[in-house]
Amino acid sequence: MSNETPYARLTPDLVLDAVTTCGLWPDGRLLALNSYENRVWQVGLEDGKPVVAKFYRPGRWSDAAILEEHAFARELADAEIPMIAALAFTGRTLLHHDGFRYALSPRHGGRAPSLESADQLEWLGRLIARIHSVGARSSFAHRGHVDRETLIAQPMRAVLASNLLPPSSTDRYRAAVERVDRAVAARYEAVGPVRNLRLHGDCHPGNVLWTDDGPHFVDLDDARTGPAVQDLWMLAHDERAMEALLEGYGSMRDFDHAELALIPALRAMRQVHYAGWIAARWHDPAFPAAFPFAAEPRWWEQHITDLHEQADELE
Missing domain, CATH: 3.30.200.70 (Phosphorylase Kinase; domain 1)
Structure with a gap:
């Protein structure tokens, strides 16, 4: 094929x-x-x-x-x-x-959760804790990890191998990603060892469907091994939301609060990966139609600026 x-x-x-x-x-x-x-x-x-x-x-x-x-x-x-x-x-x-x-x-229907609701966030926190309790029982043998190779190095290679990145931006893009990579590595080293377990992996609001009976989760397509905070940070748009998630999570399972310091690193890696994902899939006709901005030099200029801002935050 x-x-x-x-x-x-x-x-x-x-x-x-x-x-x-x-x-x-x-x-x-x-x-x-x-x-x-x-x-x-x-x-x-x-x-x-x-x-x-x-x-x-x-x-x-x-x-x-x-x-x-x-x-x-x-x-x-x-x-x-x-x-x-x-x-x-x-x-x-x-x-x-x-x-x-x-x-x-x-087929199970539902609507997006309300991330402004402390009650719904606490409910999600409890369910994620239960997912992690099951995830900690054993390990994946064939799926990937939340790591720099997967979320920084591979996406950077995809971008550099594509025709999307303007040649005039190549050196600046490479420098920005390498700066992010160093900053992410330093943050992980500063946090120290964390416990890795089987995760949902892509736990954003689009993968949670809410009904009158509560939420259910869909799409384990990005399930991989990583720290527990990976399944929390995309649902928390501010500190109050994270507090509500952790209130629910902590009622079911212990959480290592040192992992919260990894959130800027995880956010930066996701941003690098996003551009690399688009570049790697550009041959699929659905991608130019859905992400036309990626063919514009100004988008890459903004992406490079955003990466430096992520590095600033990490440093």
């Missing part, structure tokens, strides 16, 4: 055929859900609730890493944590059809 246009053959008919091969009967209703890394569809069924079909980007994760994602989700669900887990067909959760790897899961 071409890496240039990895989803060119993923037509609606192919999606429906893939669901049919699992013994389900689609009613023809398809709704594309927001996803750039993978392709995700809501598929209506004739005799039941819709399912969500997730088609994995070729080459991103190995089969073993995807199966670890599925096993972690099932482990969380079995612990009565509201996490959406993949459905199994003849004992298999990772399915194959016409060259694509995919998984089906139940």
Whole structure:
């Protein structure tokens, strides 16, 4: 399958055929859900609730890493944590059809959480603590880590290898990223050893759906190993919000408050990774359409400025 246009053959008919091969009967209703890394569809069924079909980007994760994602989700669900887990067909959760790897899961609706609500933040804190209690039981063998190689070095190489970064900005971009890298390394050294565990990995408001019965978590596609604070900082827009999250978290599990000093480092790494992710995926037609600003020199100028500001904060 071409890496240039990895989803060119993923037509609606192919999606429906893939669901049919699992013994389900689609009613023809398809709704594309927001996803750039993978392709995700809501598929209506004739005799039941819709399912969500997730088609994995070729080459991103190995089969073993995807199966670890599925096993972690099932482990969380079995612990009565509201996490959406993949459905199994003849004992298999990772399915194959016409060259694509995919998984089906139940469709659960919901709305974004209110990050202004202390009650909702405390609830999220309790659930994240429970996720981490399960995550600490064992380790990932095939998934990545929250580290400088993954979130700084690899994205920088992707940017430098792309045609997006203006040649006149190459040296300044490299210098900015290398400065961030040194500052992140120094911050980690200053904080000292922290406990790493299996994480959700991308715990932002878009991956939490709230209903009248409370929240549930979706999308373990970025599940990896790292410090507990990685699953908290993206939900906390200010100190008050973090206090509410930690109030809930601390009622279920101890939290090492020294990890809070890692937040600027994690934020800086995510910013470097974001630009590298766009550069690495630019050949996918969905990316120029969704992120047209990345083709403009002024965006890269601002990105370089932002990186220096992140380094200033860390230093």
